[in-house]
Amino acid sequence: MRDIGLRTLLSMKYRYNKLHVVQELSTPDRYLEPSEFRGMLDNLGFTSALMITGAHITPHFKSSSWGRKEPFPAKNPGAQRLWKTASNTIGCEMREVEGLDVWSALLYDTLVLDLAAVEKIGEMIPTEEFSTANITLRNALKSTQSTGNLGAARNRHKVVRVVNLDNL
Numbered sequence: 001m002r003d004i005g006l007r008t009l010l011s012m013k014y015r016y017n018k019l020h021v022v023q024e025l026s027t028p029d030r031y032l033e034p035s036e037f038r039g040m041l042d043n044l045g046f047t048s049a050l051m052i053t054g055a056h057i058t059p060h061f062k063s064s065s066w067g068r069k070e071p072f073p074a075k076n077p078g079a080q081r082l083w084k085t086a087s088n089t090i091g092c093e094m095r096e097v098e099g100l101d102v103w104s105a106l107l108y109d110t111l112v113l114d115l116a117a118v119e120k121i122g123e124m125i126p127t128e129e130f131s132t133a134n135i136t137l138r139n140a141l142k143s144t145q146s147t148g149n150l151g152a153a154r155n156r157h158k159v160v161r162v163v164n165l166d167n168l
Contacts, residue, residue, distance in 0.1 A: 003124065003125045003126060004081075005099075006100070006102065006124070006125055007027075007101040007125060008102075008119065009102045009105050009106070009111075010111075013105070013110075013111045015155075018109060018110050018111060019110075019111050019113070020110065020111070020112045020113070021112075021113050021114070021115065021118055022080075022097070022112060022113070022114050022115075023114065023115060024079075024114050024115070024116075024165075025051050025054075025079060025082055025094065025112070025114040026041075026055070026076065026078025026079040026080060026081070026082050027078050027082045028084070030081070031081050031084065031085060032081075032082070032085045032086060032091050033085075033134040034088040034089040037085050037086070037089050037092070038089050038092070041089075041091070041092060042123065044107065047109045047110075048091035048105065048107075048108045048109045048110065048113075049091070049092050049093075049108055049109070049110040049111075049112055050092075050094075050095070050107075050108035050110070050111050050112070050123075051082075051086060051093070051094040051095070051113075052091070052094075052095055052096070052097055052100050052111070052112070052114070052117045053075040053097070053110040053113075053114020053116065053117055054081055054095060054096075054097055054114060054115070054117040054118075054119060054120045055075075055079040055092065055096075055114070055116055056075055056076055056079075056096065057076060057079045057080050057083040057094065057095075059094055065071050071148075075168070082094060084113050089109075093108070095146050097117050097120040097121060100121070102125075113155060114123045115148065122162045
């Protein structure tokens with residue numbers, strides 16, 4: 001079900017010109033001030049932005065509560081610097097591909113992906129056509145003619161309610 005939601009999300013953002021793909025999401029050599037970063041987003045016309053990267057951006061904690069031990073220095077210091085700046089900037093958030101969900105992406109006006117994220121999302125979403133019980137039932141009901149006490153129903157009056165069986 002997640003792949004259908006991601007397909008729809010990406011299609012919708014692309015249709016309304018709210019999907020942007022960049023080479024890399026990182027800062028080259030320094031931390032940006034949140035006000036400076038907010039100014040950059042405003043200049044680009046982004047009221048709010050969700051940035052998705054294919055790079056590993058989780059901070060490198062040595063705490064025993066974290067199961068993952070990371071080497072120091074960080075693997076992607078530029079992406080981690082931008083992540084830190086984005087977390088302190090109003091109307092902006094940066095996540096890894098694994099943290100992308102449809103609901104959060106709909107809350108932001110603009111979706112920004114880097115090339116590594118595009119590749120990972122492409123691997124997550126299958127390319128074959130999908131089918132659910134609802135779609136199969138709807139296609140079967142398209143060709144039926146319903147009649148009642150008032151005679152044959154006209155297409156504009158035919159109402160068929162399809163219940164979503166996936167959520168039961």
